[in-house]
Amino acid sequence: MxxxxxxxxxxxxxxxxxxxxxxxxxxxxxxxxxxxxxxxxxxxxxxxxxxxxxxxxxxxxxxxxxxxxxxxxxxxxxxxxxxxxxxxxxxxxxxxxxxxxxxxxxxxxxxxxxxxxxxxxxxxxxxxxxxxxxxxxxxxxxxxxxxxxxxxxxxxxxxxxxxxxxxxxxxxxxxxxxxxxxxxxxxxxxxxxxxxxxxIDGDIFGNGVLKEERKSIVIFAGNLIQIKGADRLPEIFQRVYSEYGQAVEFWVIGDGMLRKELERRMKDLPVVFTGQITQGQIAQEFNSASVLVLPSRNEGYPCVIKEAQACGVIPVGCDVGGISEAVGEYGTVVRGAEKGLLQELADVIVDYLKQKRQTDRKKMVEKAREDTWxxxxxxxxxxxxxxxxxxxxxxxxxxx
Missing domain, CATH: 3.40.50.2000 (Glycogen Phosphorylase B;)
Known part of the structure; x- marks a missing residue:
């Protein structure tokens, strides 16, 4: 063929x-x-x-x-x-x-x-x-x-x-x-x-031993554009920081036209902007993080959800496009009007960080690692x- x-x-x-x-x-x-x-x-x-x-x-x-x-x-x-x-x-x-x-x-x-x-x-x-x-x-x-x-x-x-x-x-x-x-x-x-x-690339994501101990790191990984909801990050991160405290860190992986604006709006928050990095480097960051946030306005089927799950990171996202199909049983999707939506995203993230809300990380990882390319x-x-x-x-x- x-x-x-x-x-x-x-x-x-x-x-x-x-x-x-x-x-x-x-x-x-x-x-x-x-x-x-x-x-x-x-x-x-x-x-x-x-x-x-x-x-x-x-x-x-x-x-x-x-x-x-x-x-x-x-x-x-x-x-x-x-x-x-x-x-x-x-x-x-x-x-x-x-x-x-x-x-x-x-x-x-x-x-x-x-x-x-x-x-x-x-x-x-x-x-x-x-x-x-x-x-x-x-x-x-x-x-x-x-x-x-x-x-x-x-x-x-x-x-x-x-x-x-x-x-x-x-x-x-x-x-x-x-x-x-x-x-x-x-x-x-x-x-x-x-x-x-x-x-997912099984040689890169989730090919090691699952780390049970997780740092209080919230990650966004994607293009810094409106359709991915990157403009929503400052409000979400500010709410998480206010509710959870100084122990939390935020990582923004990716690049795009909104980067300078986001850096300006989040200059007082503990945010690391990595720019474009390799998939291997993304996997390294996932191996220590707790939560992946997807504040998207629309999506097809985000690869990043399965990649994160395979590394033990719990996805929290908006219920648009194929996000709920990718998340499945392991993570949370939310819906609603803009203000209420961003507050709920922040609340869910904080609940996961405080372990008030939990998912079976071991089963999540096993399921995600099955879905190789x-x-x-x-x-x-x-x-x-x-x-x-x-x-x-x-x-x-x-x-x-």
Whole structure:
């Protein structure tokens, strides 16, 4: 089985770990002897366009894509986008998608004998994949991760096309039941859907002896952006500090546009900002911490929950997206209006720190350590085989 595998998250020098969960899937599939051809497609803006976007839209300067993530080397294909191309795309809908389709078609021919094209992240790359695969007669699979459905698909101008891409796929993988439900509420039938959860790297997270003694450390790990609820951290941390006292520490792992504001707002609290660190370093921090907080406004299925649980850290999060599915029986999810929500998150965290609220850490760790990438990708392989089996049966019937 040979798969052209597309990482739609485009890891770059500013965000080298972007889409790491796609790379983890590739590593797991290769361990199962599946031939994977890893690709990244995207847009490289010209310098004048970057300067324009920086001034008008306050966008960050575009960073160079990363060709290698851990031991997976990607073939990077970036389409040039200058003012002329932007104007053309504005006048001719589908211009950019057709250019992407031609790139994919070329790579399908180059790699030879591709059985399936698998894309992670629906839009806009999905339009190019759909066109190229329909022309080449190759089935395609799309994995939807969160904001591609929760945010992008809410746009009525492109929703119809996004639904068409999903419906024409051989299969659509959703990383949570909640995400599938959201897609259905927007008009997708779900007839070709499967739910396959994210996994964890068992060599990094939870491969040691569980530490029973825990420091009073509360961790946030993720991008410092609004959709992840990073702007809610100062109020939550202040409430925890006021209720629990000076023994508590807060660790903020990750980076993003809100970092400077958060550093300013929490300068009087015992907060450590680590910036972007490796997964191995994250695991080290988890091994001593007590609670992971997820104040997100929306989520697909956060890998960080299972990673934390595998290291003995109890997750406390908002009941949005796939958070409750990831937490399961081991942790707490809360819901409610903004003020009451943040107070309840803080109260639950304090209860865990004071051991007024408890969970069976040993069972939590055992359960989380079962959900490795290798284990979860067995479901993807089963899905691939089903697609190719059905395709073969249809081919046999048409030849009679």
């Amino acid at each position: 040979k798969i052209l595998y597309i990482n739609g998250f485009v890891p770059n020098k500013n965000a080298p770990m972007a889409g790491i969960f796609v790379t983890k899937r590739i590593q797991a599939l290769r361990k199962k002897n599946i031939t994977i051809c890893p690709y990244i497609y995207g847009v490289r803006y010209s310098k004048p366009v970057q300067q324009y976007l920086s001034k008008i839209r306050h966008s960050e300067v575009q960073a160079e894509p990363v060709k290698k993530q851990q031991d997976v080397e990607y073939c990077v294909r970036m389409e040039k986008m200058g003012f002329l191309e932007m104007a053309t795309a504005g006048f001719f809908p589908g211009y950019y998608e057709r250019k992407l389709a031609r790139l994919v078609q070329k790579d399908i021919r180059k790699e030879k004998d591709i059985d399936i094209v698998h894309l992670h992240w629906l839009w806009p790359m999905g339009a190019g994949v759909m066109r190229s695969c329909c022309k080449a007669g190759i089935p395609y699979v799309i994995t939807c991760h969160g904001s591609d459905i929760n945010v992008t698909m809410e746009n009525p101008r492109i929703r119809k096309e996004m639904i068409r891409i999903l419906e024409r796929a051989a299969s659509v993988e959703f990383i949570s039941k909640a995400l599938l439900s959201k897609a259905k509420s927007l008009g997708y039938s779900g007839k070709n859907a499967v739910v396959i959860y994210n996994g 290798e284990h979860m990708q067995e479901y993807s392989i089963e899905n691939y085989r089903k697609i190719l089996g059905e395709r073969k049966r249809i081919g046999n019937r048409s030849s009679i």
